[in-house]
Amino acid sequence: MSSTPEIVIPASLLPADGRFGCGPSKVRPEAVAALASVGRTWLGTSHRQRPVLDEVGRLRSGLRDLFGLPEGHEVVLGNGGSTTFWDVATFGLIERTSQHCVFGEFSSKFATAAAEAPHIGDPQVVKSEPGTRPDPVADDAVDLYALTHNETSTGVMMPIARPRHADGRTASGLVAVDATSGAGALPVDPAAFDAYYFAPQKVFASDGGLWIALLSPAAVERVGAIKASGRWQPASLDLSIALDNSRKDQTYNTPALATIFLMNQQVRWLLDNGGLAWAVARSAESARIVYGWAEASDYAAPFVADAAHRSTVVATIDLDARVDAQAVSSVLRANGIVDTDAYRKLGRNQLRIGLFPAIEPADVEAFTRSVDFVVSALS
Numbered sequence: 001m002s003s004t005p006e007i008v009i010p011a012s013l014l015p016a017d018g019r020f021g022c023g024p025s026k027v028r029p030e031a032v033a034a035l036a037s038v039g040r041t042w043l044g045t046s047h048r049q050r051p052v053l054d055e056v057g058r059l060r061s062g063l064r065d066l067f068g069l070p071e072g073h074e075v076v077l078g079n080g081g082s083t084t085f086w087d088v089a090t091f092g093l094i095e096r097t098s099q100h101c102v103f104g105e106f107s108s109k110f111a112t113a114a115a116e117a118p119h120i121g122d123p124q125v126v127k128s129e130p131g132t133r134p135d136p137v138a139d140d141a142v143d144l145y146a147l148t149h150n151e152t153s154t155g156v157m158m159p160i161a162r163p164r165h166a167d168g169r170t171a172s173g174l175v176a177v178d179a180t181s182g183a184g185a186l187p188v189d190p191a192a193f194d195a196y197y198f199a200p201q202k203v204f205a206s207d208g209g210l211w212i213a214l215l216s217p218a219a220v221e222r223v224g225a226i227k228a229s230g231r232w233q234p235a236s237l238d239l240s241i242a243l244d245n246s247r248k249d250q251t252y253n254t255p256a257l258a259t260i261f262l263m264n265q266q267v268r269w270l271l272d273n274g275g276l277a278w279a280v281a282r283s284a285e286s287a288r289i290v291y292g293w294a295e296a297s298d299y300a301a302p303f304v305a306d307a308a309h310r311s312t313v314v315a316t317i318d319l320d321a322r323v324d325a326q327a328v329s330s331v332l333r334a335n336g337i338v339d340t341d342a343y344r345k346l347g348r349n350q351l352r353i354g355l356f357p358a359i360e361p362a363d364v365e366a367f368t369r370s371v372d373f374v375v376s377a378l379s
């Protein structure tokens with residue numbers, strides 16, 4: 001598409017808020033207003049002083065409540081986002097051999113990071129085609145299983161469970177979950193993971209640049225054992241240093257204060273509305289709306305064939321060859337409905353939208369009406 005056709009979507013069809021991106025995603029205006037109201041006392045103040053330590057403390061305890069973390073679990077945070085956490089994990093969590101369930105761009109990146117790290121062995125990779133998901137394979141040689149709660153590039157979600165051997169034994173390796181786009185809106189049992197990590201710019205409706213990891217006692221023990229083994233780790237990627245700082249409600253180096261504040265606003269909002277169960281139900285409602293619309297449409301269809309694997313936090317919708325998805329996205333953008341494009345590298349004639357809790361289900365409904373309007377105007 002070289003130029004965007006002049007199509008004006010009637011205001012009565014438009015969503016109240018046009019942000020449907022999968023990250024950065026919609027930040028609630030109420031959270032931004034709250035940040036503005038503390039602008040003079042919060043922004044531009046020291047991250048080593050009480051107000052910031054207290055806010056980090058509230059964030060850590062809010063996440064503890066949201067996920068129902070048992071005693072002994074730790075909420076750890078550091079700078080760099082989920083991508084950085086892959087490097088942190090290759091230094092501080094993988095002892096020798098990891099196994100990666102690869103079913104899209106994000107899950108493949110962690111596998112690559114592990115494959116390239118010279119200080120650990122070659123990873124095992126269990127791969128499936130985009131739009132589907134693989135199952136981990138229990139193997140005594142594996143000391144860390146890398147799962148992805150929601151593969152944001154394809155819109156496939158995966159239930160989090162410990163792998164089991166054929167004889168029913170639970171696998172002994174740690175379970176590390178990239179929950180970047182699922183955490184806070186997909187169900188999860190803390191007993192099923194050892195590291196559950198994410199970043200603030202998806203469900204937590206804040207900005208990027210931070211990683212947060214929920215660690216089980218077994219993961220904390222692994223961190224200590226690797227540290228004690230003397231393995232060299234860059235300080236900024238050293239999970240034992242991050243853990244020490246987090247226990248004091250600090251980060252190793254300076255964090256973005258606005259990001260922490262906005263994330264805390266979202267955690268509070270989720271808790272005040274009913275917590276994780278409420279958030280899961282709200283995203284599921286948006287998912288019913290968008291997949292129901294696509295199934296009933298004569299030009300759109302859900303990309304993920306198995307309805308049970310379709311993500312309730314990120315929807316991927318294929319369009320017929322006679323409708324140019326890029327043209328639809330450009331027209332939507334010109335009308336204020338932004339970031340509906342397919343994941344670049346997937347290369348499909350597709351729309352992809354976030355269904356995070358901050359997004360109103362009524363706005364998802366309005367999105368479907370707006371797409372119908374644009375498609376009929378284009379044809």
Ligand SMILES: *Cc1c(COP(=O)(O)O)cnc(C)c1O
Pocket residue numbers: 023080081082083084106148150151152178179180181199208209
């Ligand atoms: C967005 C995303 C990432 C990357 O997060 P950054 O904070 O940009 O590093 C990793 N994994 C998944 C599943 C994601 O959705």
